[in-house]
Amino acid sequence: MSIANNEQEILAQAIDWIADGHTVRLVTVVDTWGSSPRPPGSMAVVREDGVLVGSVSGGCIEKQLAESYSRLARDNPTEQAKTNGVITHHIDDEAARRFGLTCGGRLELLFETIQDSSTLNPILDGLSARKRMQRTVVIDSGEVDITSASSEIRFHYDGSVMTQVFGPAWRLLLIGAGQLSRYTAEFALALDYEVIVCEPRREFRDAWTVSGTELIDLSPDDAVLAHGLDAQCAVLALTHDPNQDDLALLEALPGDAFYVGALGSRKNNEKRSKRLMGLGLEASQLARLHGPVGLDIGSRTSAEIAISIIGDLIRVRAQRSVPEHSAQSQHA
Known part of the structure; x- marks a missing residue:
């Protein structure tokens, strides 16, 4: 497991893995309750063999995510797309104390199986030109739209649509x-x-x-x-x-x-x-x-x-x- 420092690094890693023939899953924090250490918009990308880059919980559940996806990809590869969507993860009090939190918390995570890099490449292209890029995901259908960002809001989630604004780099x-x-x-x-x-x-x-x-x-x-x-x-x-x-x-x-x-x-x-x-x-x-x-x-x-x-x-x-x-x- 590796903690990437920024969104651009995580997306670039996903694109590289796809180019190398890996199946990857993008995981995004869409909402939090309690002492969740990572804010909405935090991301990780994990490939089918369990290698993970990024952070959605500061280390509390990353290992679990990597192992569960590796197991799914190995045992039921045709079922991966069916597990896309928003899933709630709980961080119990014992795990919270282990990672320096005052109490447990709850995370809502959006899981997306990325088949090709066409929904990621335009973001990196825009960031390279120091543009602000917006990625919108319709949760039920998985439809993705990428545009130049006009709003100052960096992240929004209303239960049915997630909108995330990227970069450019600080x-x-x-x-x-x-x-x-x-x-x-x-x-x-x-x-x-x-x-x-x-x-x-x-x-x-x-x-x-x-x-x-x-x-x-x-x-x-x-x-x-x-x-x-x-x-x-x-x-x-x-x-x-x-x-x-x-x-x-x-x-x-x-x-x-x-x-x-x-x-x-x-x-x-x-x-x-x-x-x-x-x-x-x-x-x-x-x-x-x-x-x-x-x-x-x-x-x-x-x-x-x-x-x-x-x-x-x-x-x-x-x-x-x-x-x-x-x-x-x-x-x-």
């Missing part, structure tokens, strides 16, 4: 490749951000060692225009050099990035705001700036400041990503 554009950016990048990678680091200063570029990031040699304003303007992006100006940070902020604040932050004290932030307003930014645009960047947790070291920044990103991102639950749910 992206973090860091201006500056100093020590603070290094810690921030490492934490962001663990949270499944695509991390791009803009550093026009050669001496800092040469010292950058964080694998899994993209290091670009552009001026900060050009970097924002190229990589940081859509609503799945966060832009952090961390050089502490107004000549660099201000260029990034002038482009980022009028854009759609869900988070724009800059390093500096409150006094420096006031000076920065006056400079940016003098350069043409409006008060409403400046109001979007998180400065000083990060949560106020008394951080001092670079690692502590990075934690405060990541904490604030989590807070703001969570406010934008809460799924719409089933109206019929009675959550504990």
Whole structure:
């Protein structure tokens, strides 16, 4: 069993398995009650030999899902499609305690046997172009429709239809490749951000060692225009050099990035705001700036400041990503 970090990875794994001749089943959390550790919209994909990628319960029932599907595929392969649909799984109190939950819970899971990748490929194609894609499943018929997403709601389930919006990948554009950016990048990678680091200063570029990031040699304003303007992006100006940070902020604040932050004290932030307003930014645009960047947790070291920044990103991102639950749910 493997815990994939994002929806795109799970869908890509399903497509690869289908191409290799495997039969796969997509499992999606459509509703929860009690102390369920994974929210609606969480997914896993399991193939006929029991290999599973993803997570629908944080480990509580994944092994059971893999074993039951492997047994079904082995003993009654013609019956797989008949077991599609929504099934309720219970997490008893003993299992809950084993996985660090305060009490048991209940999950409603949608099972779909995927025969070919035609209902998945368009999603990955759209995500590659940084589009938001919507997958709608009619539960009774299994009919699937894929379109570009127009709603801000990321997940909805009403008992008969499931609608799920995918991506694009969350992206973090860091201006500056100093020590603070290094810690921030490492934490962001663990949270499944695509991390791009803009550093026009050669001496800092040469010292950058964080694998899994993209290091670009552009001026900060050009970097924002190229990589940081859509609503799945966060832009952090961390050089502490107004000549660099201000260029990034002038482009980022009028854009759609869900988070724009800059390093500096409150006094420096006031000076920065006056400079940016003098350069043409409006008060409403400046109001979007998180400065000083990060949560106020008394951080001092670079690692502590990075934690405060990541904490604030989590807070703001969570406010934008809460799924719409089933109206019929009675959550504990």
